[in-house]
Amino acid sequence: MTTPVPPPPKPPGSGSGSGQEFERDVELNDEGIVGARWWHKALASQDSTVERRHVLVGLIAAGGVLGAIGMAGYGISKIFSGPSETVDTRRSLEMQRQFGWDFGARGKPLVFNGVSEKPFVRADLDQLPDVMLPAYNAKYYVNTLPMSLKAQPAAALPAPAAGTTAPALPPFKTLSEVILPIVTPEMEKAYRAGEALARLCSGRRSLAILADLPGPECVAFAAGACSVFEPVLLFDNWPHPVGVVPTHQTLAALAYYQPRFAEQKNLRSSARPLFLLDRRRMSAYSEESDRFDNRYYARAPRLSALAQDEIQALLYVVASPAALPEPDDINAVLAPAYPEPQTVAVRALALTDFGTTAVTSGPSPLYFGGSAETDATFWIAYPYDSSFTPTLDQSTAFKASDASRYSFISRSTAAATTPESLGNVAVMVGGSGLVMAAALGRRGSQNRFSGGWSG
Amino acid sequence: MNHAIFALELCLELAPDSELWSELRALVAEHPAISSPGKKWQMLRSAVQILVANQDAFVRGCWDFFDDNERALKDYDMWCNGMITREGARKEASGAPRRHGEPRFMTFTMSFLMDAGSQCARDVAKLCEVPENLLWKKQTFVKILSGLGVMNFAAVKSDVFYVIPGDESWGLTAEDLTDRKFQYLRMIEDR
Numbered sequence: 001m002t003t004p005v006p007p008p009p010k011p012p013g014s015g016s017g018s019g020q021e022f023e024r025d026v027e028l029n030d031e032g033i034v035g036a037r038w039w040h041k042a043l044a045s046q047d048s049t050v051e052r053r054h055v056l057v058g059l060i061a062a063g064g065v066l067g068a069i070g071m072a073g074y075g076i077s078k079i080f081s082g083p084s085e086t087v088d089t090r091r092s093l094e095m096q097r098q099f100g101w102d103f104g105a106r107g108k109p110l111v112f113n114g115v116s117e118k119p120f121v122r123a124d125l126d127q128l129p130d131v132m133l134p135a136y137n138a139k140y141y142v143n144t145l146p147m148s149l150k151a152q153p154a155a156a157l158p159a160p161a162a163g164t165t166a167p168a169l170p171p172f173k174t175l176s177e178v179i180l181p182i183v184t185p186e187m188e189k190a191y192r193a194g195e196a197l198a199r200l201c202s203g204r205r206s207l208a209i210l211a212d213l214p215g216p217e218c219v220a221f222a223a224g225a226c227s228v229f230e231p232v233l234l235f236d237n238w239p240h241p242v243g244v245v246p247t248h249q250t251l252a253a254l255a256y257y258q259p260r261f262a263e264q265k266n267l268r269s270s271a272r273p274l275f276l277l278d279r280r281r282m283s284a285y286s287e288e289s290d291r292f293d294n295r296y297y298a299r300a301p302r303l304s305a306l307a308q309d310e311i312q313a314l315l316y317v318v319a320s321p322a323a324l325p326e327p328d329d330i331n332a333v334l335a336p337a338y339p340e341p342q343t344v345a346v347r348a349l350a351l352t353d354f355g356t357t358a359v360t361s362g363p364s365p366l367y368f369g370g371s372a373e374t375d376a377t378f379w380i381a382y383p384y385d386s387s388f389t390p391t392l393d394q395s396t397a398f399k400a401s402d403a404s405r406y407s408f409i410s411r412s413t414a415a416a417t418t419p420e421s422l423g424n425v426a427v428m429v430g431g432s433g434l435v436m437a438a439a440l441g442r443r444g445s446q447n448r449f450s451g452g453w454s455g
Numbered sequence: 456m457n458h459a460i461f462a463l464e465l466c467l468e469l470a471p472d473s474e475l476w477s478e479l480r481a482l483v484a485e486h487p488a489i490s491s492p493g494k495k496w497q498m499l500r501s502a503v504q505i506l507v508a509n510q511d512a513f514v515r516g517c518w519d520f521f522d523d524n525e526r527a528l529k530d531y532d533m534w535c536n537g538m539i540t541r542e543g544a545r546k547e548a549s550g551a552p553r554r555h556g557e558p559r560f561m562t563f564t565m566s567f568l569m570d571a572g573s574q575c576a577r578d579v580a581k582l583c584e585v586p587e588n589l590l591w592k593k594q595t596f597v598k599i600l601s602g603l604g605v606m607n608f609a610a611v612k613s614d615v616f617y618v619i620p621g622d623e624s625w626g627l628t629a630e631d632l633t634d635r636k637f638q639y640l641r642m643i644e645d646r
Contacts, residue, residue, distance in 0.1 A: 033620065
């Protein structure tokens with residue numbers, strides 16, 4: 001049924017060039033949402049009496065929704081910016097989504113170590129989000145990092161107030177325009193360890209892996225293991241030129257292994273997940289004004305959820321026994337304070353337990369314990385294969401590192417780390433409470449900001 | 456200036472062959488960065504026409520009018536943040552309804568921050584005088600939509616429009632709508 005719309009009255013105030021214009025300050029256009037906001041310039045400029053308390057009320061409302069500090073009305077700062085500016089705190093990722101991944105550091109280059117010399121088709125990066133979207137475990141997937149590649153700022157920082165000069169900044173470039181694929185010796189070793197673990201686990205369907213390694217090595221490990229395990233990214237931040245977490249290297253590693261991930265995605269029939277976390281996500285960080293806090297709290301799946309997926313054992317993979325105990329966010333998942341009814345056994349596994357005793361000129365396969373003979377003793381240290389019966393030789397062949405005997409115990413101190421305590425950035429807030437600029441690089445003067453201006 | 460706010464959000468079922476989503480999406484995405492009260496009014500009129508013509512697809516919704524200044528400012532920020540933080544948007548594709556045979560849904564949201572002392576605000580207030588037992592009726596949503604021709608953009612300080620999803624294969628699922636964040640969207644009663 002269609003109800004007729006009444007005939008339109010003549011639109012009032014349709015004149016242009018008289019301050020009656022509406023100006024768009026926010027525009028979103030991606031797969032999830034399309035939207036925009038406009039401001040009536042004349043009315044907005046008339047209303048210079050907007051008070052900060054109104055905006056703060058809005059911030060509280062937004063914070064209640066997402067746990068994020070909102071950015072109420074930052075766009076209208078073009079109109080409402082006042083003389084008094086203060087430093088405040090906002091969620092880093094939200095600022096990057098609004099103002100660009102390089103928020104406050106436009107033009108500062110990313111530094112890549114180990115740039116690959118292999119042919120690289122930059123346009124292929126457009127496919128990375130699709131390549132990394134799991135076929136079986138999408139419910140656990142965190143798409144934050146792949147989606148950063150093509151992200152454009154949704155809004156521009158406000159123009160400088162009258163009498164001030166904006167610094168000349170280079171044009172914005174998306175991450176997909178600046179990322180370079182990397183491969184380092186550490187990544188290659190992690191790749192071969194991944195291959196070795198995949199070989200060992202082939203055919204054992206009830207195992208899952210949570211790899212908590214430095215980002216590039218984590219990606220390389222997953223690339224090595226992805227013939228058997230389905231990679232599920234849990235990277236929940238964006239790169240930044242002066243980020244505490246060098247996430248651009250993780251993205252660069254994904255770019256390097258993208259062909260491998262794409263190929264194996266089409267071949268793989270297994271639903272066993274391999275969750276990827278960047279161990280540097282909670283790197284120690286003090287209130288340094290020249291660093292951008294892009295750290296994050298892991299959103300790892302609960303053991304009870306994995307149990308529902310018929311996972312019986314989870315291997316928590318770390319670089320070495322020295323990487324234990326696990327960070328607070330993972331402790332809360334693997335050793336919950338209030339244990340959930342679940343049947344997932346959790347054991348730690350150190351990459352240093354994979355090696356080779358072979359002397360060759362090129363890369364050789366890695367084995368658990370270093371040789372083909374010790375390789376099968378994996379199922380002694382990790383008794384998740386009921387069909388495996390060790391021989392006498394095998395049972396004495398290799399003693400795994402302390403990681404294999406590590407116990408996950410709930411730590412009361414883990415609760416002190418919360419998602420909100422990570423990933424916050426100082427910003428300049430105008431007199432109306434609106435974000436004016438990132439407050440990176442401040443050196444005792446609140447008037448000198450990257451991406452802002454000085455008077 | 457004291458402020459008033461009108462906001463309306465509808466959740467509609469995405470039919471595979473319907474142009475509802477693409478028309479609303481285009482309406483928002485293609486509206487110029489610099490606009491005029493006249494163009495804004497035409498935009499609203501077009502949105503109303505599309506929605507009313509597709510009232511059979513209405514599933515859930517909500518609408519608000521407040522002329523309390525603090526409430527209006529707070530609520531307008533809230534509606535804007537719903538867009539800016541992509542609160543309701545999915546994080547990944549859900550698949551087109553045609554392909555998966557499961558229903559998919561979209562939302563269309565619009566909110567207007569007005570001069571509370573204007574005739575426009577008074578007209579909208581009058582439009583929104585609805586008995587409580589009719590608040591969630593489809594006929595009420597249609598009546599309000601159809602009456603939005605009274606919106607005078609000379610008195611509208613800011614407006615926001617958004618459509619979820621931005622890509623047809625990112626439609627909301629029935630399970631998505633059970634999430635707590637969508638609780639404010641009530642089932643729309645047919646009669």
